[in-house]
Amino acid sequence: MSYMIVNSGGSRSFPTGDAFLEHAAADADIVLYLGGAKMRADEQKTAILVELGGECLGVHTGEGEGTNAGKEGSNILGFNRYRNGHDEPSNLIELVRQPRTHETALRAAKTLFTTAGLEVAVCSDQAGRIIDRLVRPKYNAALRFLDEGLASAKDMDLTCRMGLGYPDGPIERVCRGGLAHHHDVTEALFRIYGTAGYAPARRAVVAKQRAPQ
Amino acid sequence: MTRIRKVGVCGAAGTMGAGIAIVAARAGFETVAYDLSSDALSQAAENTAGFFEKSVARGKMSKSDRDAVLARLTSTNDLADLGNCDLVIEAVYEDPKVKQDLLATLDATCADHTILASNTSTLSITEIASGCSRQDRVVGMHFCLPAQLMRLIEMSPGVNTSDETFQAAWAWTEAVGQVPVRTQDKPGFILNALLVPFNNEAIRAVEAGVAEPADIDHAIKAGLGYKMGPLELIDLVGLDTQVRLCEAFYPITLDPRAAAPALLRRMVAAGRLGRKSGSGFYNYDDQAMYGS
Numbered sequence: 345m346s347y348m349i350v351n352s353g354g355s356r357s358f359p360t361g362d363a364f365l366e367h368a369a370a371d372a373d374i375v376l377y378l379g380g381a382k383m384r385a386d387e388q389k390t391a392i393l394v395e396l397g398g399e400c401l402g403v404h405t406g407e408g409e410g411t412n413a414g415k416e417g418s419n420i421l422g423f424n425r426y427r428n429g430h431d432e433p434s435n436l437i438e439l440v441r442q443p444r445t446h447e448t449a450l451r452a453a454k455t456l457f458t459t460a461g462l463e464v465a466v467c468s469d470q471a472g473r474i475i476d477r478l479v480r481p482k483y484n485a486a487l488r489f490l491d492e493g494l495a496s497a498k499d500m501d502l503t504c505r506m507g508l509g510y511p512d513g514p515i516e517r518v519c520r521g522g523l524a525h526h527h528d529v530t531e532a533l534f535r536i537y538g539t540a541g542y543a544p545a546r547r548a549v550v551a552k553q554r555a556p557q
Numbered sequence: 558m559t560r561i562r563k564v565g566v567c568g569a570a571g572t573m574g575a576g577i578a579i580v581a582a583r584a585g586f587e588t589v590a591y592d593l594s595s596d597a598l599s600q601a602a603e604n605t606a607g608f609f610e611k612s613v614a615r616g617k618m619s620k621s622d623r624d625a626v627l628a629r630l631t632s633t634n635d636l637a638d639l640g641n642c643d644l645v646i647e648a649v650y651e652d653p654k655v656k657q658d659l660l661a662t663l664d665a666t667c668a669d670h671t672i673l674a675s676n677t678s679t680l681s682i683t684e685i686a687s688g689c690s691r692q693d694r695v696v697g698m699h700f701c702l703p704a705q706l707m708r709l710i711e712m713s714p715g716v717n718t719s720d721e722t723f724q725a726a727w728a729w730t731e732a733v734g735q736v737p738v739r740t741q742d743k744p745g746f747i748l749n750a751l752l753v754p755f756n757n758e759a760i761r762a763v764e765a766g767v768a769e770p771a772d773i774d775h776a777i778k779a780g781l782g783y784k785m786g787p788l789e790l791i792d793l794v795g796l797d798t799q800v801r802l803c804e805a806f807y808p809i810t811l812d813p814r815a816a817a818p819a820l821l822r823r824m825v826a827a828g829r830l831g832r833k834s835g836s837g838f839y840n841y842d843d844q845a846m847y848g849s
Contacts, residue, residue: 426780436780465776467768474768474776478758478787481814482751495747499738503747506709506736507701511782514751541754541814 354379357425417444429521481541486514523551565639570597574648576704584733683715692717754814759787792831
């Protein structure tokens with residue numbers, strides 16, 4: 345499947361050297377905007393795919409107002425290849441659609457990524473998409489449990505690996521990804537959802553305050 | 558080195574209790590499996606024999622070892638038969654009153670030195686022990702399901718548990734080849750304290766239209782490397798069980814993430830309990846997704 349890339353050079357989904365970049369064509373009906381490259385709408389294209397950071401797709405497409413609210417959708421989709429902070433990119437693409445996203449664009453995007461050997465999960469345009477929305481409160485809880493002395497970091501991680509079959513525990517994972525990164529993600533989610541589960545844990549706040557500016 | 562020689566298991570006709578009895582007998586301890594129903598105990602004994610038969614067939618155990626293990630494992634529906642056990646582990650219904658009453662009876666039945674352990678996954682060890690005169694000899698010992706295969710045990714001392722009791726129980730878990738981790742006596746200990754709210758978040762994501770259940774599970778497995786997605790797991794353990802877990806957690810923790818999501822309650826009311834009822838977040842007749 346043919347695709348072209350507009351790349352600012354700072355893509356977290358497809359860093360320099362990623363094979364996906366090498367297979368891009370000079371011109372194609374599917375266009376990917378990577379690393380914050382400014383997206384240009386083009387209804388003639390089959391699909392336009394915008395790499396998202398923490399922001400919603402609506403930031404790029406604009407959103408309907410009044411009676412048009414909730415009717416967003418076109419051939420433009422968002423995507424993010426999930427990364428746990430500093431970790432290498434995973435094999436998962438979170439593909440972001442809007443209520444009236446064109447089904448042809450959605451199908452083309454799914455086919456493009458799966459043909460490239462990636463896994464695709466489709467989600468709506470909500471903060472944190474699927475994974476960060478679900479796991480960040482869990483990492484906050486684990487960090488809080490550590491402060492409260494529920495168990496040691498080693499035992500919490502061991503429990504999740506042995507008791508639940510996870511490949512790693514919450515403390516080792518959030519620390520490996522970077523506590524300052526976790527702070528930034530949860531702070532952004534907390535701003536939108538306002539629920540205590542997303543409020544950055546104390547250890548993440550400390551890490552952020554100590555991080556080089 | 559453990560001084561424990563004889564182990565009793567209460568609720569041994571249940572899945573968890575039967576697994577714990579296997580762990581104890583397999584490790585060389587004389588084991589008494591107690592439950593109320595003789596028929597249920599007979600069925601559990603049959604299942605246990607089948608489990609070891611498979612172990613022999615797979616070359617993991619010799620026939621003579623199997624015979625020795627089964628000879629060490631006896632069943633009873635008379636609680637008095639646990640009187641001379643060194644350690645009694647209860648794995649009865651997850652209800653504080655049921656567990657308190659059982660421990661009070663064991664307290665009156667067992668020898669003074671007997672350690673009483675609770676396999677509770679969510680309840681307070683201190684509260685369960687509160688009806689006993691031997692609160693210093695009560696300890697939390699939460700096995701993971703299925704106990705005969707999962708090696709992890711969450712070990713929790715209650716407020717009045719003595720160090721000697723905790724160390725003796727800890728040494729026994731190591732003697733049976735399990736891996737103990739120490740936690741405080743807090744709702745859900747480590748495992749369920751992390752898992753139950755996480756599963757609720759997945760339900761709320763469905764409720765909020767973030768994604769279809771299959772996409773949520775797929776994302777979690779592909780992105781995080783989990784073997785099972787949260788909604789698949791809830792279907793496996795039962796949506797009604799998830800409600801019960803929430804009801805054990807939320808009143809104590811007042812953590813909004815631990816409160817049962819409205820969608821979960823609606824699905825339970827609709828009889829969608831997960832695999833056991835044929836449908837939950839997935840339909841087990843045709844694999845269709847909930848809501849599709």
